Amino acid sequence: MYGCAMATPQQRRAARHAPSDAPSATRKVPITADRITEAALEIVAAGGYDALTMRNVAARLETGPASLYAHVVNKADLDELLIGRLCSQIELPQPDPARWREQIADVCTQLRDQYLSYPGISRAALAIDVTDLDVLRVNEGMLAILIAAGIAPQSAAWSIDALFLYVGAYAMDIAVADTEADPDKQRFTTEHRSDLIARFESLPADRFPNIRTYATELTSGTAHSRFDFTLGLMLGSITPSTRPPR
Amino acid sequence: MYGCAMATPQQRRAARHAPSDAPSATRKVPITADRITEAALEIVAAGGYDALTMRNVAARLETGPASLYAHVVNKADLDELLIGRLCSQIELPQPDPARWREQIADVCTQLRDQYLSYPGISRAALAIDVTDLDVLRVNEGMLAILIAAGIAPQSAAWSIDALFLYVGAYAMDIAVADTEADPDKQRFTTEHRSDLIARFESLPADRFPNIRTYATELTSGTAHSRFDFTLGLMLGSITPSTRPPR
DNA sequence: CGTTAGTCACGAACACTGTTCTACACTACG
DNA sequence: CGTAGTGTAGAACAGTGTTCGTGACTAACG
Numbered sequence: 418m419y420g421c422a423m424a425t426p427q428q429r430r431a432a433r434h435a436p437s438d439a440p441s442a443t444r445k446v447p448i449t450a451d452r453i454t455e456a457a458l459e460i461v462a463a464g465g466y467d468a469l470t471m472r473n474v475a476a477r478l479e480t481g482p483a484s485l486y487a488h489v490v491n492k493a494d495l496d497e498l499l500i501g502r503l504c505s506q507i508e509l510p511q512p513d514p515a516r517w518r519e520q521i522a523d524v525c526t527q528l529r530d531q532y533l534s535y536p537g538i539s540r541a542a543l544a545i546d547v548t549d550l551d552v553l554r555v556n557e558g559m560l561a562i563l564i565a566a567g568i569a570p571q572s573a574a575w576s577i578d579a580l581f582l583y584v585g586a587y588a589m590d591i592a593v594a595d596t597e598a599d600p601d602k603q604r605f606t607t608e609h610r611s612d613l614i615a616r617f618e619s620l621p622a623d624r625f626p627n628i629r630t631y632a633t634e635l636t637s638g639t640a641h642s643r644f645d646f647t648l649g650l651m652l653g654s655i656t657p658s659t660r661p662p663r
Numbered sequence: 664m665y666g667c668a669m670a671t672p673q674q675r676r677a678a679r680h681a682p683s684d685a686p687s688a689t690r691k692v693p694i695t696a697d698r699i700t701e702a703a704l705e706i707v708a709a710g711g712y713d714a715l716t717m718r719n720v721a722a723r724l725e726t727g728p729a730s731l732y733a734h735v736v737n738k739a740d741l742d743e744l745l746i747g748r749l750c751s752q753i754e755l756p757q758p759d760p761a762r763w764r765e766q767i768a769d770v771c772t773q774l775r776d777q778y779l780s781y782p783g784i785s786r787a788a789l790a791i792d793v794t795d796l797d798v799l800r801v802n803e804g805m806l807a808i809l810i811a812a813g814i815a816p817q818s819a820a821w822s823i824d825a826l827f828l829y830v831g832a833y834a835m836d837i838a839v840a841d842t843e844a845d846p847d848k849q850r851f852t853t854e855h856r857s858d859l860i861a862r863f864e865s866l867p868a869d870r871f872p873n874i875r876t877y878a879t880e881l882t883s884g885t886a887h888s889r890f891d892f893t894l895g896l897m898l899g900s901i902t903p904s905t906r907p908p909r
Numbered sequence: 910c911g912t913t914a915g916t917c918a919c920g921a922a923c924a925c926t927g928t929t930c931t932a933c934a935c936t937a938c939g
Numbered sequence: 940c941g942t943a944g945t946g947t948a949g950a951a952c953a954g955t956g957t958t959c960g961t962g963a964c965t966a967a968c969g
Contacts, residue, residue, distance in 0.1 A: 447946080471927060481948045483929075488946095492927065543789070543835050546843060548862065553874060560873040570880040572892075579893040582832035583825065589789050590828060597792060616794065627806040628799060634816040646818075647825040647897075654899035694918080717956060727919050729958075738956065913968075919961090926955060934947075939940105 448478060450488045454498045458535060461499070465596060466537030471495075496541035501551035503531040503538070509558030512565035518652045520562050524555065525584050525648055529641070532588035536595060539588035556581075567657035576655055583651070587644055610636050694724060696734045700744045704781060707745070711842060712783030717741075742787035747797035749777040749784070755804030763812035764898045770805055771830050771894055775887070778834035782841060785834035802827075813903035822901055829897070833890055856882050 446452075456477040461469050471482045471492060478484075489495050507527045510520045532539045547553065556577060563573035598609050617625075617632035628635060638646075692698075702723040707715050717728045717738060724730075735741050753773045756766050778785045793799065802823060809819035844855050863871075863878035874881060884892075 470925085472925090475948095481950095482927080483949075484947055486928070540786070540790070543832060544786070544839055546839065553866070553871060557871050557874050560877070564873055564877075570877040571883060574877065574881045575884065575889050575892045576896065578889060579829065579896065582836060583829050586789060586828035586832035593790055593792065620799070625799060625803045627810055628803050631806065631810075631816040631820065635820045637817060638821065643821050643824060646821045650822065650825060650897050650900045651893075654896045716954085718954090721919095727921095728956080729920075730918050732957070733917065911969090914966085916963105916965080918963080921959090921961100923958080924956095927953095929952080930950090932947105932949085934945105936945080937943090939942080 448480065448484055448488060450498065452478065453485055453488055453495065454502050457495060457499055458502065461535040461538050465592075466535070466540055467596075493545075497545055497549050499535075499538060500542045500545060501549045503535070503542075504528075504549075504551040504555045506531060507555055507558075509555065510562070512562045514566045517562050517566035517568075521559060521580070521652060522645075522648050524559055524562075525580055526641075526644075528555070528581075528584050529588055529644060532585065533591060537589075537592045539585045539592065543582075543585045543589065563655075568655060572655065576651065579651060580648075583647060587647070694726065694730055694734060696744065698724065699731055699735055699741065700748050703741060703745055704748065707781040707784050711838070712781070712786055713842075739791075743791055743795050745781075745784060746788045746791060747795045749781070749788075750774075750795075750797040750801045752777060753801055753804075755801065756808070758808045758811035760812045763808050763814075766808050767805060767826070767898060768891075768894050770801065770808075771826055772887075772890075774801070774827075774830050775834055775890060778831065779837060783835075783838045785831045785838060789828075789831045789835065809901075814901060818901065822897065825897060826894075829893060833893070 453474060457469055457474050460473050460477060464473075471485055474495075475482045475485055485495075489498070507524065509524065513520060532542065545552075547556065559577045559580070560573055563576065564570065568576070594609075613636050614632045617628050617635065620629055622629055699720060703715055703720050706719050706723060710719075717731055720741075721728045721731055731741075735744070753770060755770065759766060778788065791798075793802065805823045805826070806819055809822065810816065814822070840855075859882045860878045863874050863881065866875055868875055
């Protein structure tokens with residue numbers, strides 16, 4: 418009586434990783450969770466995370482929004498699929514205790530670049546719990562590197578957590594800075610920077626002495642040197658003897 | 664012809680910090696940006712950031728949504744006002760070169776607690792640029808501490824940036840974990856933790872060996888020890904001789 | 910005192926969002 | 940051929956942020 422005939426999206430999610438034994442090609446181009454994920458990623462890459470609406474995804478698949486809900490539970494579920502896809506693209510190295518810092522930094526950089534390829538998607542990444550298998554895979558890979566390097570398990574786990582959070586927040590920061598500079602097509606990042614310096618130097622000198630004098634240092638940091646600096650900051654403190662403060 | 668009689672919200676924003684020489688009490692309870700900010704903060708404190716809608720704010724002020732737009736440009740502007748208010752509550756210590764790590768950690772902890780008092784508001788904090796005066800005040804205060812400690816200006820600026828990003832991301836993480844555990848009123852955080860351990864240990868052993876064996880370490884970290892650990896991680900690498908890698 | 914000007918408030922509406930209900934087409938099987 | 944079952948959509952609902960135009964009310968001016 419209460420049972421709907423259609424398989425619930427949850428069941429489809431569970432069976433998603435099962436081998437597709439019989440696609441059976443019922444429709445000409447059947448809608449699958451993979452196609453939805455792909456279309457969604459294209460939309461984000463083109464128009465940013467704000468452009469990611471169910472209607473846009475449906476339109477790109479030439480259908481209505483309701484059709485998506487047979488394969489995706491939620492928009493939150495779609496978000497999870499997206500960052501899962503991103504994480505699945507990341508290559509995890511074989512742990513080498515001699516080069517563990519380099520390896521961790523490499524994974525973080527890969528994650529950062531994945532985020533930056535899809536502007537604003539880090540908002541979804543920060544609003545998700547880490548139960549997704551693909552995300553856990555990256556977590557496992559970084560854990561393996563740190564454990565192999567002799568880091569205490571708890572320090573390793575907490576460090577990975579901190580790194581994840583920072584990478585997401587950094588990508589978010591870059592994304593909002595870019596979208597705010599987007600309307601001003603004329604101004605490049607360098608132009609925008611001189612604007613920022615001017616604003617800093619026009620601050621009241623009695624309340625903001627340091628920001629005024631160090632305006633250039635505050636706004637400097639071309640490319641991702643800020644990112645590399647912070648990674649070095651965090652990785653520098655981690656040593657095989659670093660035990661958690663308990 | 665094109666000029667509307669009403670003062671634009673931008674003008675009101677500009678004159679916001681001017682001394683209120685003549686409140687003139689025109690209405691019985693006039694709507695001001697301050698009252699809007701206050702009402703918005705109460706809503707977030709009670710129902711989380713998702714409950715912060717213009718209609719909810721207007722309803723709490725016993726008016727319609729349109730009335731808010733005479734004092735606030737945008738919802739993004741409201742967000743900026745909110746985190747500005749949060750930052751204005753933070754007490755900045757007089758820089759003491761001998762205790763600079765302690766002082767920085769204290770400011771970060773204050774910021775974290777402010778965020779956590781208003782669940783989910785860190786989403787707004789991460790999506791904003793740092794042009795707000797109240798945010799810059801905190802930035803200036805931390806910069807003063809680090810400069811007084813003899814840290815190179817660029818290292819200081821980048822470190823502050825990284826700390827800000829991490830605090831925001833951490834608060835966000837806590838908020839989403841809480842809201843997901845909210846429907847299960849019965850389960851406390853500890854109960855939720857055992858759930859997480861069980862899920863980790865039920866992972867396939869061939870693909871997630873480390874997560875399985877260190878499940879307890881991964882989920883441990885009562886209270887804010889994770890937060891303190893990361894702060895120590897970042898502050899530990901900063902030394903008066905730490906120059907940026909350039 | 911009467912009139913005008915200016916400011917603010919607010920109801921109604923618009924375009925948009927995520928989501929659900931229901932009916933519809935189509936395949937596979939008995 | 941008929942029936943069950945599955946995937947597909949159209950239409951609609953409850954919300955969201957935001958704007959337009961009208962209305963009321965205070966303040967100043969002749």
